[in-house]
Amino acid sequence: MTSSSAGYILSETLHSLRRNPMLSFASMLTIFVSMVILGASFFFMVNANYMASTFESQLEVSAFLNQDITPEDIERVRGLITVLPEVASVELVTKDQALAQFGQNMGANQSEIIEDLGGVNPLPDKFTIKTTDPQQVITVAQQVETITGVKKVRYGPGVVEPLLKFTQWLRWIGVGIVILFTVASLVLISINIKLNVFSRRREIQIMKLVGASDTFIRWPFLIEGMIIGMIGGILAALTVGYGYNWLVEYLTMTLTFLPVVHNAVFFGEVLTGLILAGMLIGALGSTFSVRKYLRI
Amino acid sequence: MIQLRNVSKMYPNGAKALIDVSVRIEKGEFVFLVGPSGAGKSTFIRLIYREEKPSRGSIILSNKNLARMKDREVPLLRRKLGVIFQDFKLLQDRSVLENVAFALHVVGTPKREIGIRAKKAIELVGLATKEKVLTAQLSGGEQQRVCVARAIVNDPMLLIADEPTGNLDPETAWGIMELLYNINKRGTTVIMATHAREIVDQMQKRVIAIEAGKISRDEAHGGYGYDV
Numbered sequence: 001m002t003s004s005s006a007g008y009i010l011s012e013t014l015h016s017l018r019r020n021p022m023l024s025f026a027s028m029l030t031i032f033v034s035m036v037i038l039g040a041s042f043f044f045m046v047n048a049n050y051m052a053s054t055f056e057s058q059l060e061v062s063a064f065l066n067q068d069i070t071p072e073d074i075e076r077v078r079g080l081i082t083v084l085p086e087v088a089s090v091e092l093v094t095k096d097q098a099l100a101q102f103g104q105n106m107g108a109n110q111s112e113i114i115e116d117l118g119g120v121n122p123l124p125d126k127f128t129i130k131t132t133d134p135q136q137v138i139t140v141a142q143q144v145e146t147i148t149g150v151k152k153v154r155y156g157p158g159v160v161e162p163l164l165k166f167t168q169w170l171r172w173i174g175v176g177i178v179i180l181f182t183v184a185s186l187v188l189i190s191i192n193i194k195l196n197v198f199s200r201r202r203e204i205q206i207m208k209l210v211g212a213s214d215t216f217i218r219w220p221f222l223i224e225g226m227i228i229g230m231i232g233g234i235l236a237a238l239t240v241g242y243g244y245n246w247l248v249e250y251l252t253m254t255l256t257f258l259p260v261v262h263n264a265v266f267f268g269e270v271l272t273g274l275i276l277a278g279m280l281i282g283a284l285g286s287t288f289s290v291r292k293y294l295r296i
Numbered sequence: 297m298i299q300l301r302n303v304s305k306m307y308p309n310g311a312k313a314l315i316d317v318s319v320r321i322e323k324g325e326f327v328f329l330v331g332p333s334g335a336g337k338s339t340f341i342r343l344i345y346r347e348e349k350p351s352r353g354s355i356i357l358s359n360k361n362l363a364r365m366k367d368r369e370v371p372l373l374r375r376k377l378g379v380i381f382q383d384f385k386l387l388q389d390r391s392v393l394e395n396v397a398f399a400l401h402v403v404g405t406p407k408r409e410i411g412i413r414a415k416k417a418i419e420l421v422g423l424a425t426k427e428k429v430l431t432a433q434l435s436g437g438e439q440q441r442v443c444v445a446r447a448i449v450n451d452p453m454l455l456i457a458d459e460p461t462g463n464l465d466p467e468t469a470w471g472i473m474e475l476l477y478n479i480n481k482r483g484t485t486v487i488m489a490t491h492a493r494e495i496v497d498q499m500q501k502r503v504i505a506i507e508a509g510k511i512s513r514d515e516a517h518g519g520y521g522y523d524v
Binding site for chain 1: 345368371372373374375377379385386387389398399401402403404407446450
């Protein structure tokens, strides 16, 4: 391509943007809205996922040992638990540690409590077990329960199952929303671009008749699509960015227990992604829509 | 210059627009295509500038067979042709000069040449005083002149006109014919499909009549030949 053509293509692009301001604006608005929806649903998905993981990571199995267990037996039990493939970590909480913690919670020191309890520490030794996958909590609990020396196993039955089901749903809903809105925005944008190209089919036809190559005809549409997509993407990134920040601030103040993702790098990546996606969609949409009118 | 050999054109819906047509047109000729509407004139025209491909037969234009031409070669073919339509096909929101220059821009003509050549073509069709006017504000005859200027600005070897006077009053039509006549005299081959009886009768050029997809008459100096 000669430099003269390049200059002409650029001036054609600007000309078309100026000439169809309403249509350009509508395309930009479509991409803007689509990208906002996409960005918001993406943040929703990531947070749903994060929330699910946070809830799940709080799941653990407590294995209480027999009161009269010997230190050797404790090590034997630890060994048996550690070899289970689903186990990620095993931590011993001795009866003394348990008592100290109990005392801390009650606001009293250890000797006072023992005195109050009649000179005996009634708390058993305990293993706190974390599993590699939260879904395995129940299996691990059942296996640990059969080990001799283990008196009782607690994993919060009746709470774990619904919680796991809930987190699973949370993840699916997050993914579902992203897929749904991606499809919706693609449809919306392609309709809009088709409209835009359709309104200029006459121009395309004339270009074909005077011998313009297909590449030459495509360029202005491609650049125009990219510019419109970029503007829409930038506006969407700003909206989603400020909106999310505001929401996070609001949530951390009112619903303090709710875990939310607040990671600057990730945040930047998503917003950059929105701008690039806008440009890509604009450019691809134009190219594909023009193709139909090049068959003359 | 251009030669059709046993050309047939069937459309996907089964309609036969041309049936086994063979004809030869020499360089520098002025040819009228006449015949009833729907007889195949427009198909004939569209085959020559390769908007359509023939279903059978070959079309040779300056040693190239259009029937076998690849799509990406078509732009190069069209740069050697000028095409004029009944409905002008101008960019309404641009000036006369921009419309003519458009044809030069899209084929990558160097910038300094564009202005000079476009102005020359506009002068030739008699619109020198209106080069800055938007085409939407011109009369039908003037718009057709812009179309002619755009068609000849690339110095085509062949000028194809599909009912160029169809939308014009007789007086204006004659103005356009005079232009085409002059262009032809400078050596450009002209093929014109028309229903304008008076023009064909009076110009006494070669007349090819197409009826029901076949050439029914081919006279070196003929008249329109149909009673309305």
